[in-house]
Amino acid sequence: MSDKTSRLLIISNRLPIQLTERGSKVSMRESDGGLVSALKSYFDKTATSNLFSEKIWIGSADFPEERWTRYKAKNTGGATFEIEPLFVPAKEYNHYYNGFCNATLWPLFHYFPSYTEYSDDTFKSYEEVNELFSEKILSILKPGDTVWIHDYQLMLLPGMIREKRPDVSIGFFLHIPFPSYEIFRLLHNRWKERIIHGLLGADLIGFHTHEYVQHFLDSVQRTIGLTHKFRQLNWQGRKVKANIFPLGIDYEKFHDMPDTPEVKEEKKAIIDKFGQLKVIFSVDRLDYTKGITHRLSGFERFLELYPAWREKVIFILVVVPSRQIISKYNERRKMIEEQVSRINGRYSTLQWQPILYRYNTLKFWELNVMYQVAHAALITPLRDGMNLVAKEFAASRKQQDGVLILSELAGAAHEMTEAILVNPTDKNEVAHAISHALGMDHGEQRERMIELQKRLKKQNVVNWVASFFDDLDAITKAQRNAVTV
Ligand code: F6P
DSSP: OOSSSOEEEEEEEEOSEEEEEETTEEEEEEOOOHHHHHHHHHHHHTTTTOOOSEEEEEEEOSSOHHHHHHHHHHOOSOSSSEEEEEOOOHHHHHIIIIIIIIIIIHHHHTTOGGGOOOOHHHHHHHHHHHHHHHHHHHHHOOTTOEEEEESGGGTTHHHHHHHHOTTSEEEEEOOSOOOOHHHHTTSOHHHHHHHHHHHTTSSEEEESSHHHHHHHHHHHHHHHOOOOBTTEEEETTEEEEEEEOOOOOOHHHHHTOOOOHHHHHHHHHHHHHHTTOEEEEEEEESOGGGOHHHHHHHHHHHHHHOGGGTTSEEEEEEEEOOOTTSHHHHHHHHHHHHHHHHHHHHHOOSSOOSEEEEESOOOHHHHHHHHHHOSEEEEOOSSBSOOHHHHHHHHHOTTSOOEEEEETTBGGGGTOTTSEEEOTTOHHHHHHHHHHHHHOOHHHHHHHHHHHHHHHHHSOHHHHHHHHHHHHHHHHHHHHHHHHO
């Protein structure tokens, strides 16, 4: 794999770019998504070793094919990744993305079985879209290429490629939790088998935490009767390994964000505006898994139990629009907005309002400013594969102060034990945690933050990518040796 002439094919449902059109001019902008910045910083920081000769990113296009053709006619090369969009027919994509991916797999894998929809039609589209990805990849795959597939939208894909190209090196990473078998078994038997067979097409299957690996191995055993030893499985004459790779962040990007005039001005404006108020901050995509309504109940309970804090605190709640076609997302939005308005109605005075709610995206620098000016971050998902917001907040604290309140049900809780860990369903626990955070002395804040930052700096995103490639390389070499012996 690492012979400097091999190519890397990165596969994810979403492409890491936006293609916009103004007048007759089409322009491309790289998005700020976690995965793209992870890979970019890895390639920047390892530029001299130049592991791969080319990097090609394949994903579904959210723009029309004709716009892409016009863009390509005028632009060649120059970017970190060569982009290969896949054009999936709209109806099929809708059944796949809003159906099987986000109305079946997403709720189930996040322990929301009652939100899970079961439809043979959407599973069929899931198979078809995975097949379209497979055809696209096979059409550009060359001997010696490495394929790295990402996330739950593409779990059938490793098996589909393996069937046609037994020799290729395939890595897969799951960015969401792999649930316990008692949850996984709720999928129809045929779907379960297809998913397990699909994943076993990879040489290496990565997860964020030890539990997710165990749940996966347990599900393999109970679905198809295949046992494992030291996280390795023998499947169709090949070794398949499941391993832990907790996703990190680009620590320096957050910690060393320069104080540009824009940033300075915004910081000052926020500090002037909120004056002596202590700021609690949270930001999430609008998703029922993020526990926003439970979080609001926790904050309300805090105001009830600790009246001395009223008029001395503000909760800035930023919710980013997401998956708006799915009814459960719209319902959640209504629930959040009703709750915000009820709590504000109950506690506001003429001079003070407890919650500042914003339903919109934040620019990177705005987010960084909020991470820096908040006294505490309140990050309480009901389930989360990892949760990078928790890591970004801690990394941004240049003064090494501030307190992180984190759900014990987020993957990040395994590494961030210096946070105040809470069960997000217990509003009393959340209320006490807020009071603990706001009352914490500076020395303790620093002690906790220094430990958090040390770990984030070490287990950063470059490390994450590098350890995945190292493991994949070792397995690929072992497979090849086993074949030649
Ligand atoms: O956490 C899983 C994930 O797929 C992320 O990779 C992504 O940022 C997020 O969910 C949002 O997904 P979508 O592409 O559906 O907006």
